[in-house]
Amino acid sequence: MNPSSRGPERLEGVTAIILAAGVGSRMQSQVPKVLHHLLGRPMAGWVVAAASEAFAATSVVVLSPATAGLAELLGGSASVAEQPKPLGTADAVRCALAALPASAKELLIACGDTPLITAALMREVVVARRETNAPIALAAFDADDPTGYGRVIESSDGSAECVVEERDASEEQRAIGTVNAGLYAVDRAWLVDALGSITPSKASGELYLTELIAAAHAAGTPAPIVYGPEIELEGVNDRHQFANVAAALRERINEGHLDRGVALIDPTTAWIDVQVQIAADAVIEPGVTLLGGTSIGARTRVGSGSRIEATSIGEDCIVRSSAIEGSSIASHVDVGPFAHIRPGCTIAANCHVGNFAELKATSLAAGAKVGHHSYLGDTEVGERANIGAGTITANYNGVQKHKTIIGADAFTGVGTLIVAPAGIGIGAKTGAGTVVLADIPDGCTAVGVPARIIREA
Template sequence: MMQEKDVYGIVLAAGKGTRMKSKLYKVLHPVCGKAMVLHVMDSLEEAGVSHLVTVVGHGSDAVKDLLADRTDYCFQEEQLGTAHAVKMAKDLLADKEGKTIVICGDTPLIRPETLKALLAHHDETLAKATILTSLEENPTGYGRIIRDEEGSVQKIVEEKDATDEERLVKEVNSGTYVFDNRSLFKALEEVKNDNAQGEYYLPDVVAILKSWGEVVSAYPMEDVREGLGVNDRLALSKATRFMQERINQEHMLNGVTMIDPTTTFIDAGVKIGADTLIEGQVTIKGQTVIGEDCTITSGSRLIDATIGNGVTVTQSVIESARMADGSNIGPFGRLRPQADIGENVHIGNFVEVKKATIKKDSKVGHLTYIGDATVGERVNVGCGTIFVNYNGKDKFHTTVGDDCFIGCDTSLVAPVNLGDGAFTAAGSVITKDVPADGLAIARNRQSNKENYAKKLPHRR
């Protein structure tokens, strides 16, 4: 049996994707937060492919930027069919011994386990080519797999060329193959374009190998959805729905409770600990990591967030921010990038935190903005407090020590520092440092005008 170093992969990614009607290169359209071609690459690598070649076309710089050095590249200047695309890899692979998987970059649902099973079947049958197939209830539009009485593959017949009897066959070509590498490139030299489209088709390689007396086999995938190719926005939505179902099932099997998985949207790559509960209408994106025993309620949106254990997020938005163990936020809280919330910190309703550290056991109850700040331990921040960090040109930092009490409607005009245990009176505008254990009062003294209200127009 061949070693992993003998397994190659050719990813077909040169298609313009005109049916997507998009400025974005087709294989870069995301499915659950990850470009389709990245899903394909990940599956190939997990299946043991050690050398990848990606066939790209015009406007492919964005694909190269994304995939970087994970793959070699070859360029297909004219779109002359799948066999022509594979032939572009000749200079990179034609002299190699081993097996080559050929797969389209717009098939994000194929699992690495399926590719491993395909490779194993290829070896077991001693085939020169093995076709990944699916059993479709409605095979209209697909190439049919025609087998003989012993079950051996005889040919692939496109629907337009099939007889009435062949059209009844439900086993169809998925467009993913394994080939003996040398045999593949030898057969590609024999492929002709004498068809209505004037293109060179990869399934013709199968017919050529059969004419040489070689064994061609087929492996039906267990889940037909894995073979879905994305050519338009409708197929993209289907692929996203199927991938989302797969992601949610994996999390639930790992101990996460989801109240309504059909309205829980989680990107590929998100990590969630056991005994965390997620309600419906929740979106979790990017590289978010959520610990154990958390509760994420309806209406919450987490993007690249780091959430500790025992955290409660109630109808809030967290982006590129961190919440430590036992902390909580919401409802209607917002953590913006570089917000760092310590252990057992309470972030209440209508509180926004940006580029600020709030240390353990502090409380920010409601209607407050904290930006560009360091807030110590056991601090109470009163309602309506504003950390005034921006003068229209530059941002400035505020430091609040441990055990401070910030009175309601205080404005802390940065740069300013409050020592440990300092207090501010409600309604103060603090522009100077406050010493430890000091009380800062920065507001006009109240004066009362006797009987003045009777003179007001609405009282007459």
């Protein structure tokens, strides 16, 4: 699933309204459900992305005070409107109308908790309304368990007569398996007039969009029904459904990478965010997690257990069971196993970062090698330098951090401790266990605690 690979042309003249004001108490979370992240996007962001693929116009997302944080997460991909109080779906749409441009004549109304919905289904509902010239069309699905859903009552011609909420349904109506999906295409002018005729529910006092279906039928312009797959249209209401949806999205994304020539050894265990870019012939081993704006170059192999976030990795690299965050790695680099490259690192071509090495805000010039069990923080390492096992740059003195510079072709012995801002010059060397408190000049060799020069350049 690649968001840049669009199918049919986007429909003109349609604006999506996405309802994302609900908290979702059945998630048992302090975070509103539409803000929960699924493979690189908040839940409602998947619905916004589908609408962006389906329609040329910018969507409007309806938020409540509880879900206001979604606006920042969407990053300007949609306009927002606020529903100050939870007065029902019809009230939410009414709140959205004020945020719509005058040019918006057709509307697509969708729920923000249906992250598996596709652009194709959205377009299909709009086309069904256009072809029948009905003021409204709706999507429905045949539920394995219809409990909690409004039941769609069909007329003899296959159009919708009404939608009956479960609490208002008779036993016979509750036995109906066709349920309302909360996805509608509607004529804006008709909607504005029809909203005024909706009366509050006696049970909750809320205003429900489902009343529009009965109104259209009563006026002799019944709503056509578009049947969609349950997996696309079923809302996420609890943690079980959330996990199922996450697995389905993972499958979509991974199938896209397979189609583009990526070798996913076990797609069922690779978790890859939607933003991640992977070149053909890269190899992703089982149990890998790739997050955020990560990119993986051709023929690079990412080993089992690796977790890579917001990092670019070049071609022909090997990453073995390591964690990498917010960094840039050039081509022909090998990392790990069990290395940790923290944010702000830049690794040039032909470098080696060994097992249990940790780097933070550090740059390695071409050909540099960092041996195992080392920590380099706020460090600049020159070309071909060899950092021996257990080398540590002590970058923090308890008050502020300082940078360490290690020159090209330098060599640090096992267990060297460099106390910043002291550094090691070009071609300089330290012996095992050396504690560097002052700069080691170019070409010199130092040993001891504290370091003393035993060989001049």
